[in-house]
Amino acid sequence: MHELSICQSMLGIVEKTMAEHPNATLRRIFLDIGKGSTVESTLLSEAFEVIVSGGQYEGVELVINDIPIAGRCRTCERDFTYEEFALGCPSCGSTDIEIHSGLELDIKHLEIDED
Amino acid sequence: MPKVDIEKKILSENDLVAIENRRQFADAGLLVFNIISSPGSGKTTLLEATLDRLADKVKILVIEGDVSTERDMDRVRAHGADGIQINTGGGCHLSAKMIRDVLDGLGLDTADLVFIENVGNLICPSTYDLGEDIRMVLLSTAEGDDKPMKYPSIFHEAELAIITKIDLLPYLEFDVEKVGTEISVLNSECEVLKLSALKGEGMDAWIEWIMKRLEMKRAARPAAGE
Numbered sequence: 001m002h003e004l005s006i007c008q009s010m011l012g013i014v015e016k017t018m019a020e021h022p023n024a025t026l027r028r029i030f031l032d033i034g035k036g037s038t039v040e041s042t043l044l045s046e047a048f049e050v051i052v053s054g055g056q057y058e059g060v061e062l063v064i065n066d067i068p069i070a071g072r073c074r075t076c077e078r079d080f081t082y083e084e085f086a087l088g089c090p091s092c093g094s095t096d097i098e099i100h101s102g103l104e105l106d107i108k109h110l111e112i113d114e115d
Numbered sequence: 116m117p118k119v120d121i122e123k124k125i126l127s128e129n130d131l132v133a134i135e136n137r138r139q140f141a142d143a144g145l146l147v148f149n150i151i152s153s154p155g156s157g158k159t160t161l162l163e164a165t166l167d168r169l170a171d172k173v174k175i176l177v178i179e180g181d182v183s184t185e186r187d188m189d190r191v192r193a194h195g196a197d198g199i200q201i202n203t204g205g206g207c208h209l210s211a212k213m214i215r216d217v218l219d220g221l222g223l224d225t226a227d228l229v230f231i232e233n234v235g236n237l238i239c240p241s242t243y244d245l246g247e248d249i250r251m252v253l254l255s256t257a258e259g260d261d262k263p264m265k266y267p268s269i270f271h272e273a274e275l276a277i278i279t280k281i282d283l284l285p286y287l288e289f290d291v292e293k294v295g296t297e298i299s300v301l302n303s304e305c306e307v308l309k310l311s312a313l314k315g316e317g318m319d320a321w322i323e324w325i326m327k328r329l330e331m332k333r334a335a336r337p338a339a340g341e
């Protein structure tokens with residue numbers, strides 16, 4: 001699976017960002033991961049532990065905010081959220097729906113100790 | 116504790132390289148497909164059948180992505196394609212950078228169409244933009260009709276879905292209509308074609324689809340001295 005390479009891309013961004021704060025210590029990394037994205041949060045956390053162990057970011061905490069799949073029904077015009085993709089609007093059953101969140105793979109911010 | 120804002124897509128670097136690739140393809144006036152499916156859905160067979168019908172009309176390049184071997188490249192070469200094989204050595208998807216690294220020397224300027232056959236996998240490749248014009252997904256009748264909802268991401272992202280191996284329908288329980296409905300729920304813009312690359316049924320509509328898109332692409336191209 002590609003959680004390993006997603007994690008490496010994420011750490012690439014972290015390293016570039018930390019280079020701008022040379023005297024700081026990284027504490028926590030905050031991600032938004034959509035439940036409808038191709039990335040499994042638990043696998044990503046595991047990949048993270050494997051990659052950082054023994055390195056400069058060992059002990060850093062990865063905080064993953066799972067974003068539910070949310071959309072709007074074009075028939076009854078109600079908003080809805082799903083835990084998983086489902087067939088149609090949960091209110092009226094219409095299949096004419098649009099999904100507007102739940103596919104995120106974003107790095108939001110870092111928490112650092114400045115010393 | 117001090118906070119450092121980032122607010123970026125994790126794959127922003129890949130996306131930037133994909134933008135460069137897309138520009139390079141556009142400058143060469145190319146129409147580029149990124150073909151995604153499970154292993155064995157019929158990607159290479161579809162390319163072979165497509166080459167047989169188009170290779171004497173338009174110049175086609177193929178970029179083959181596989182974990183290992185040159186087998187698929189050998190197959191499409193035998194049907195008149197030029198191109199290159201990328202081996203990911205275990206990697207489950209192609210990335211924009213892997214594509215960029217093979218573009219020099221491919222002869223983009225003399226080509227019309229590029230087909231990128233991604234690594235056989237229905238999950239990971241859907242996350243990586245390669246710079247293609249058309250992301251398409253193949254689903255073979257032999258895989259079962261429950262796949263769109265099981266692998267929503269690729270169907271959500273694809274512009275075209277092709278149901279392959281329809282010659283096998285008499286032997287299978289595969290509800291073509293149900294698959295069409297599930298795809299349209301996930302992505303109401305996604306077009307759906309049905310074909311058998313092996314027997315030829317539905318191939319004409321696919322070839323027409325390609326030629327229509329190629330004309331649209333050419334019409335949109337900024338005048339390049341002709």
Ligand SMILES: Nc1nc2c(ncn2[C@@H]2O[C@H](COP(=O)(O)OP(=O)(O)O)[C@@H](O)[C@H]2O)c(=O)[nH]1
Nearest residue numbers: 154155156157158159160279280282311312313
């Ligand atoms: N019956 C039937 N078999 C097909 C069709 N297309 C491909 N196949 C077979 O499916 C197998 C895998 O095809 P291949 O093109 O290598 O799949 P890929 O892994 O997606 O590139 C081969 O044995 C093909 O002959 C089709 O339209 N009908």
Ligand SMILES: [Mg+2]
Nearest residue numbers: 158159187232
């Ligand atoms: Mg193949």
Ligand SMILES: [Zn+2]
Nearest residue numbers: 073076089092
């Ligand atoms: Zn509704």
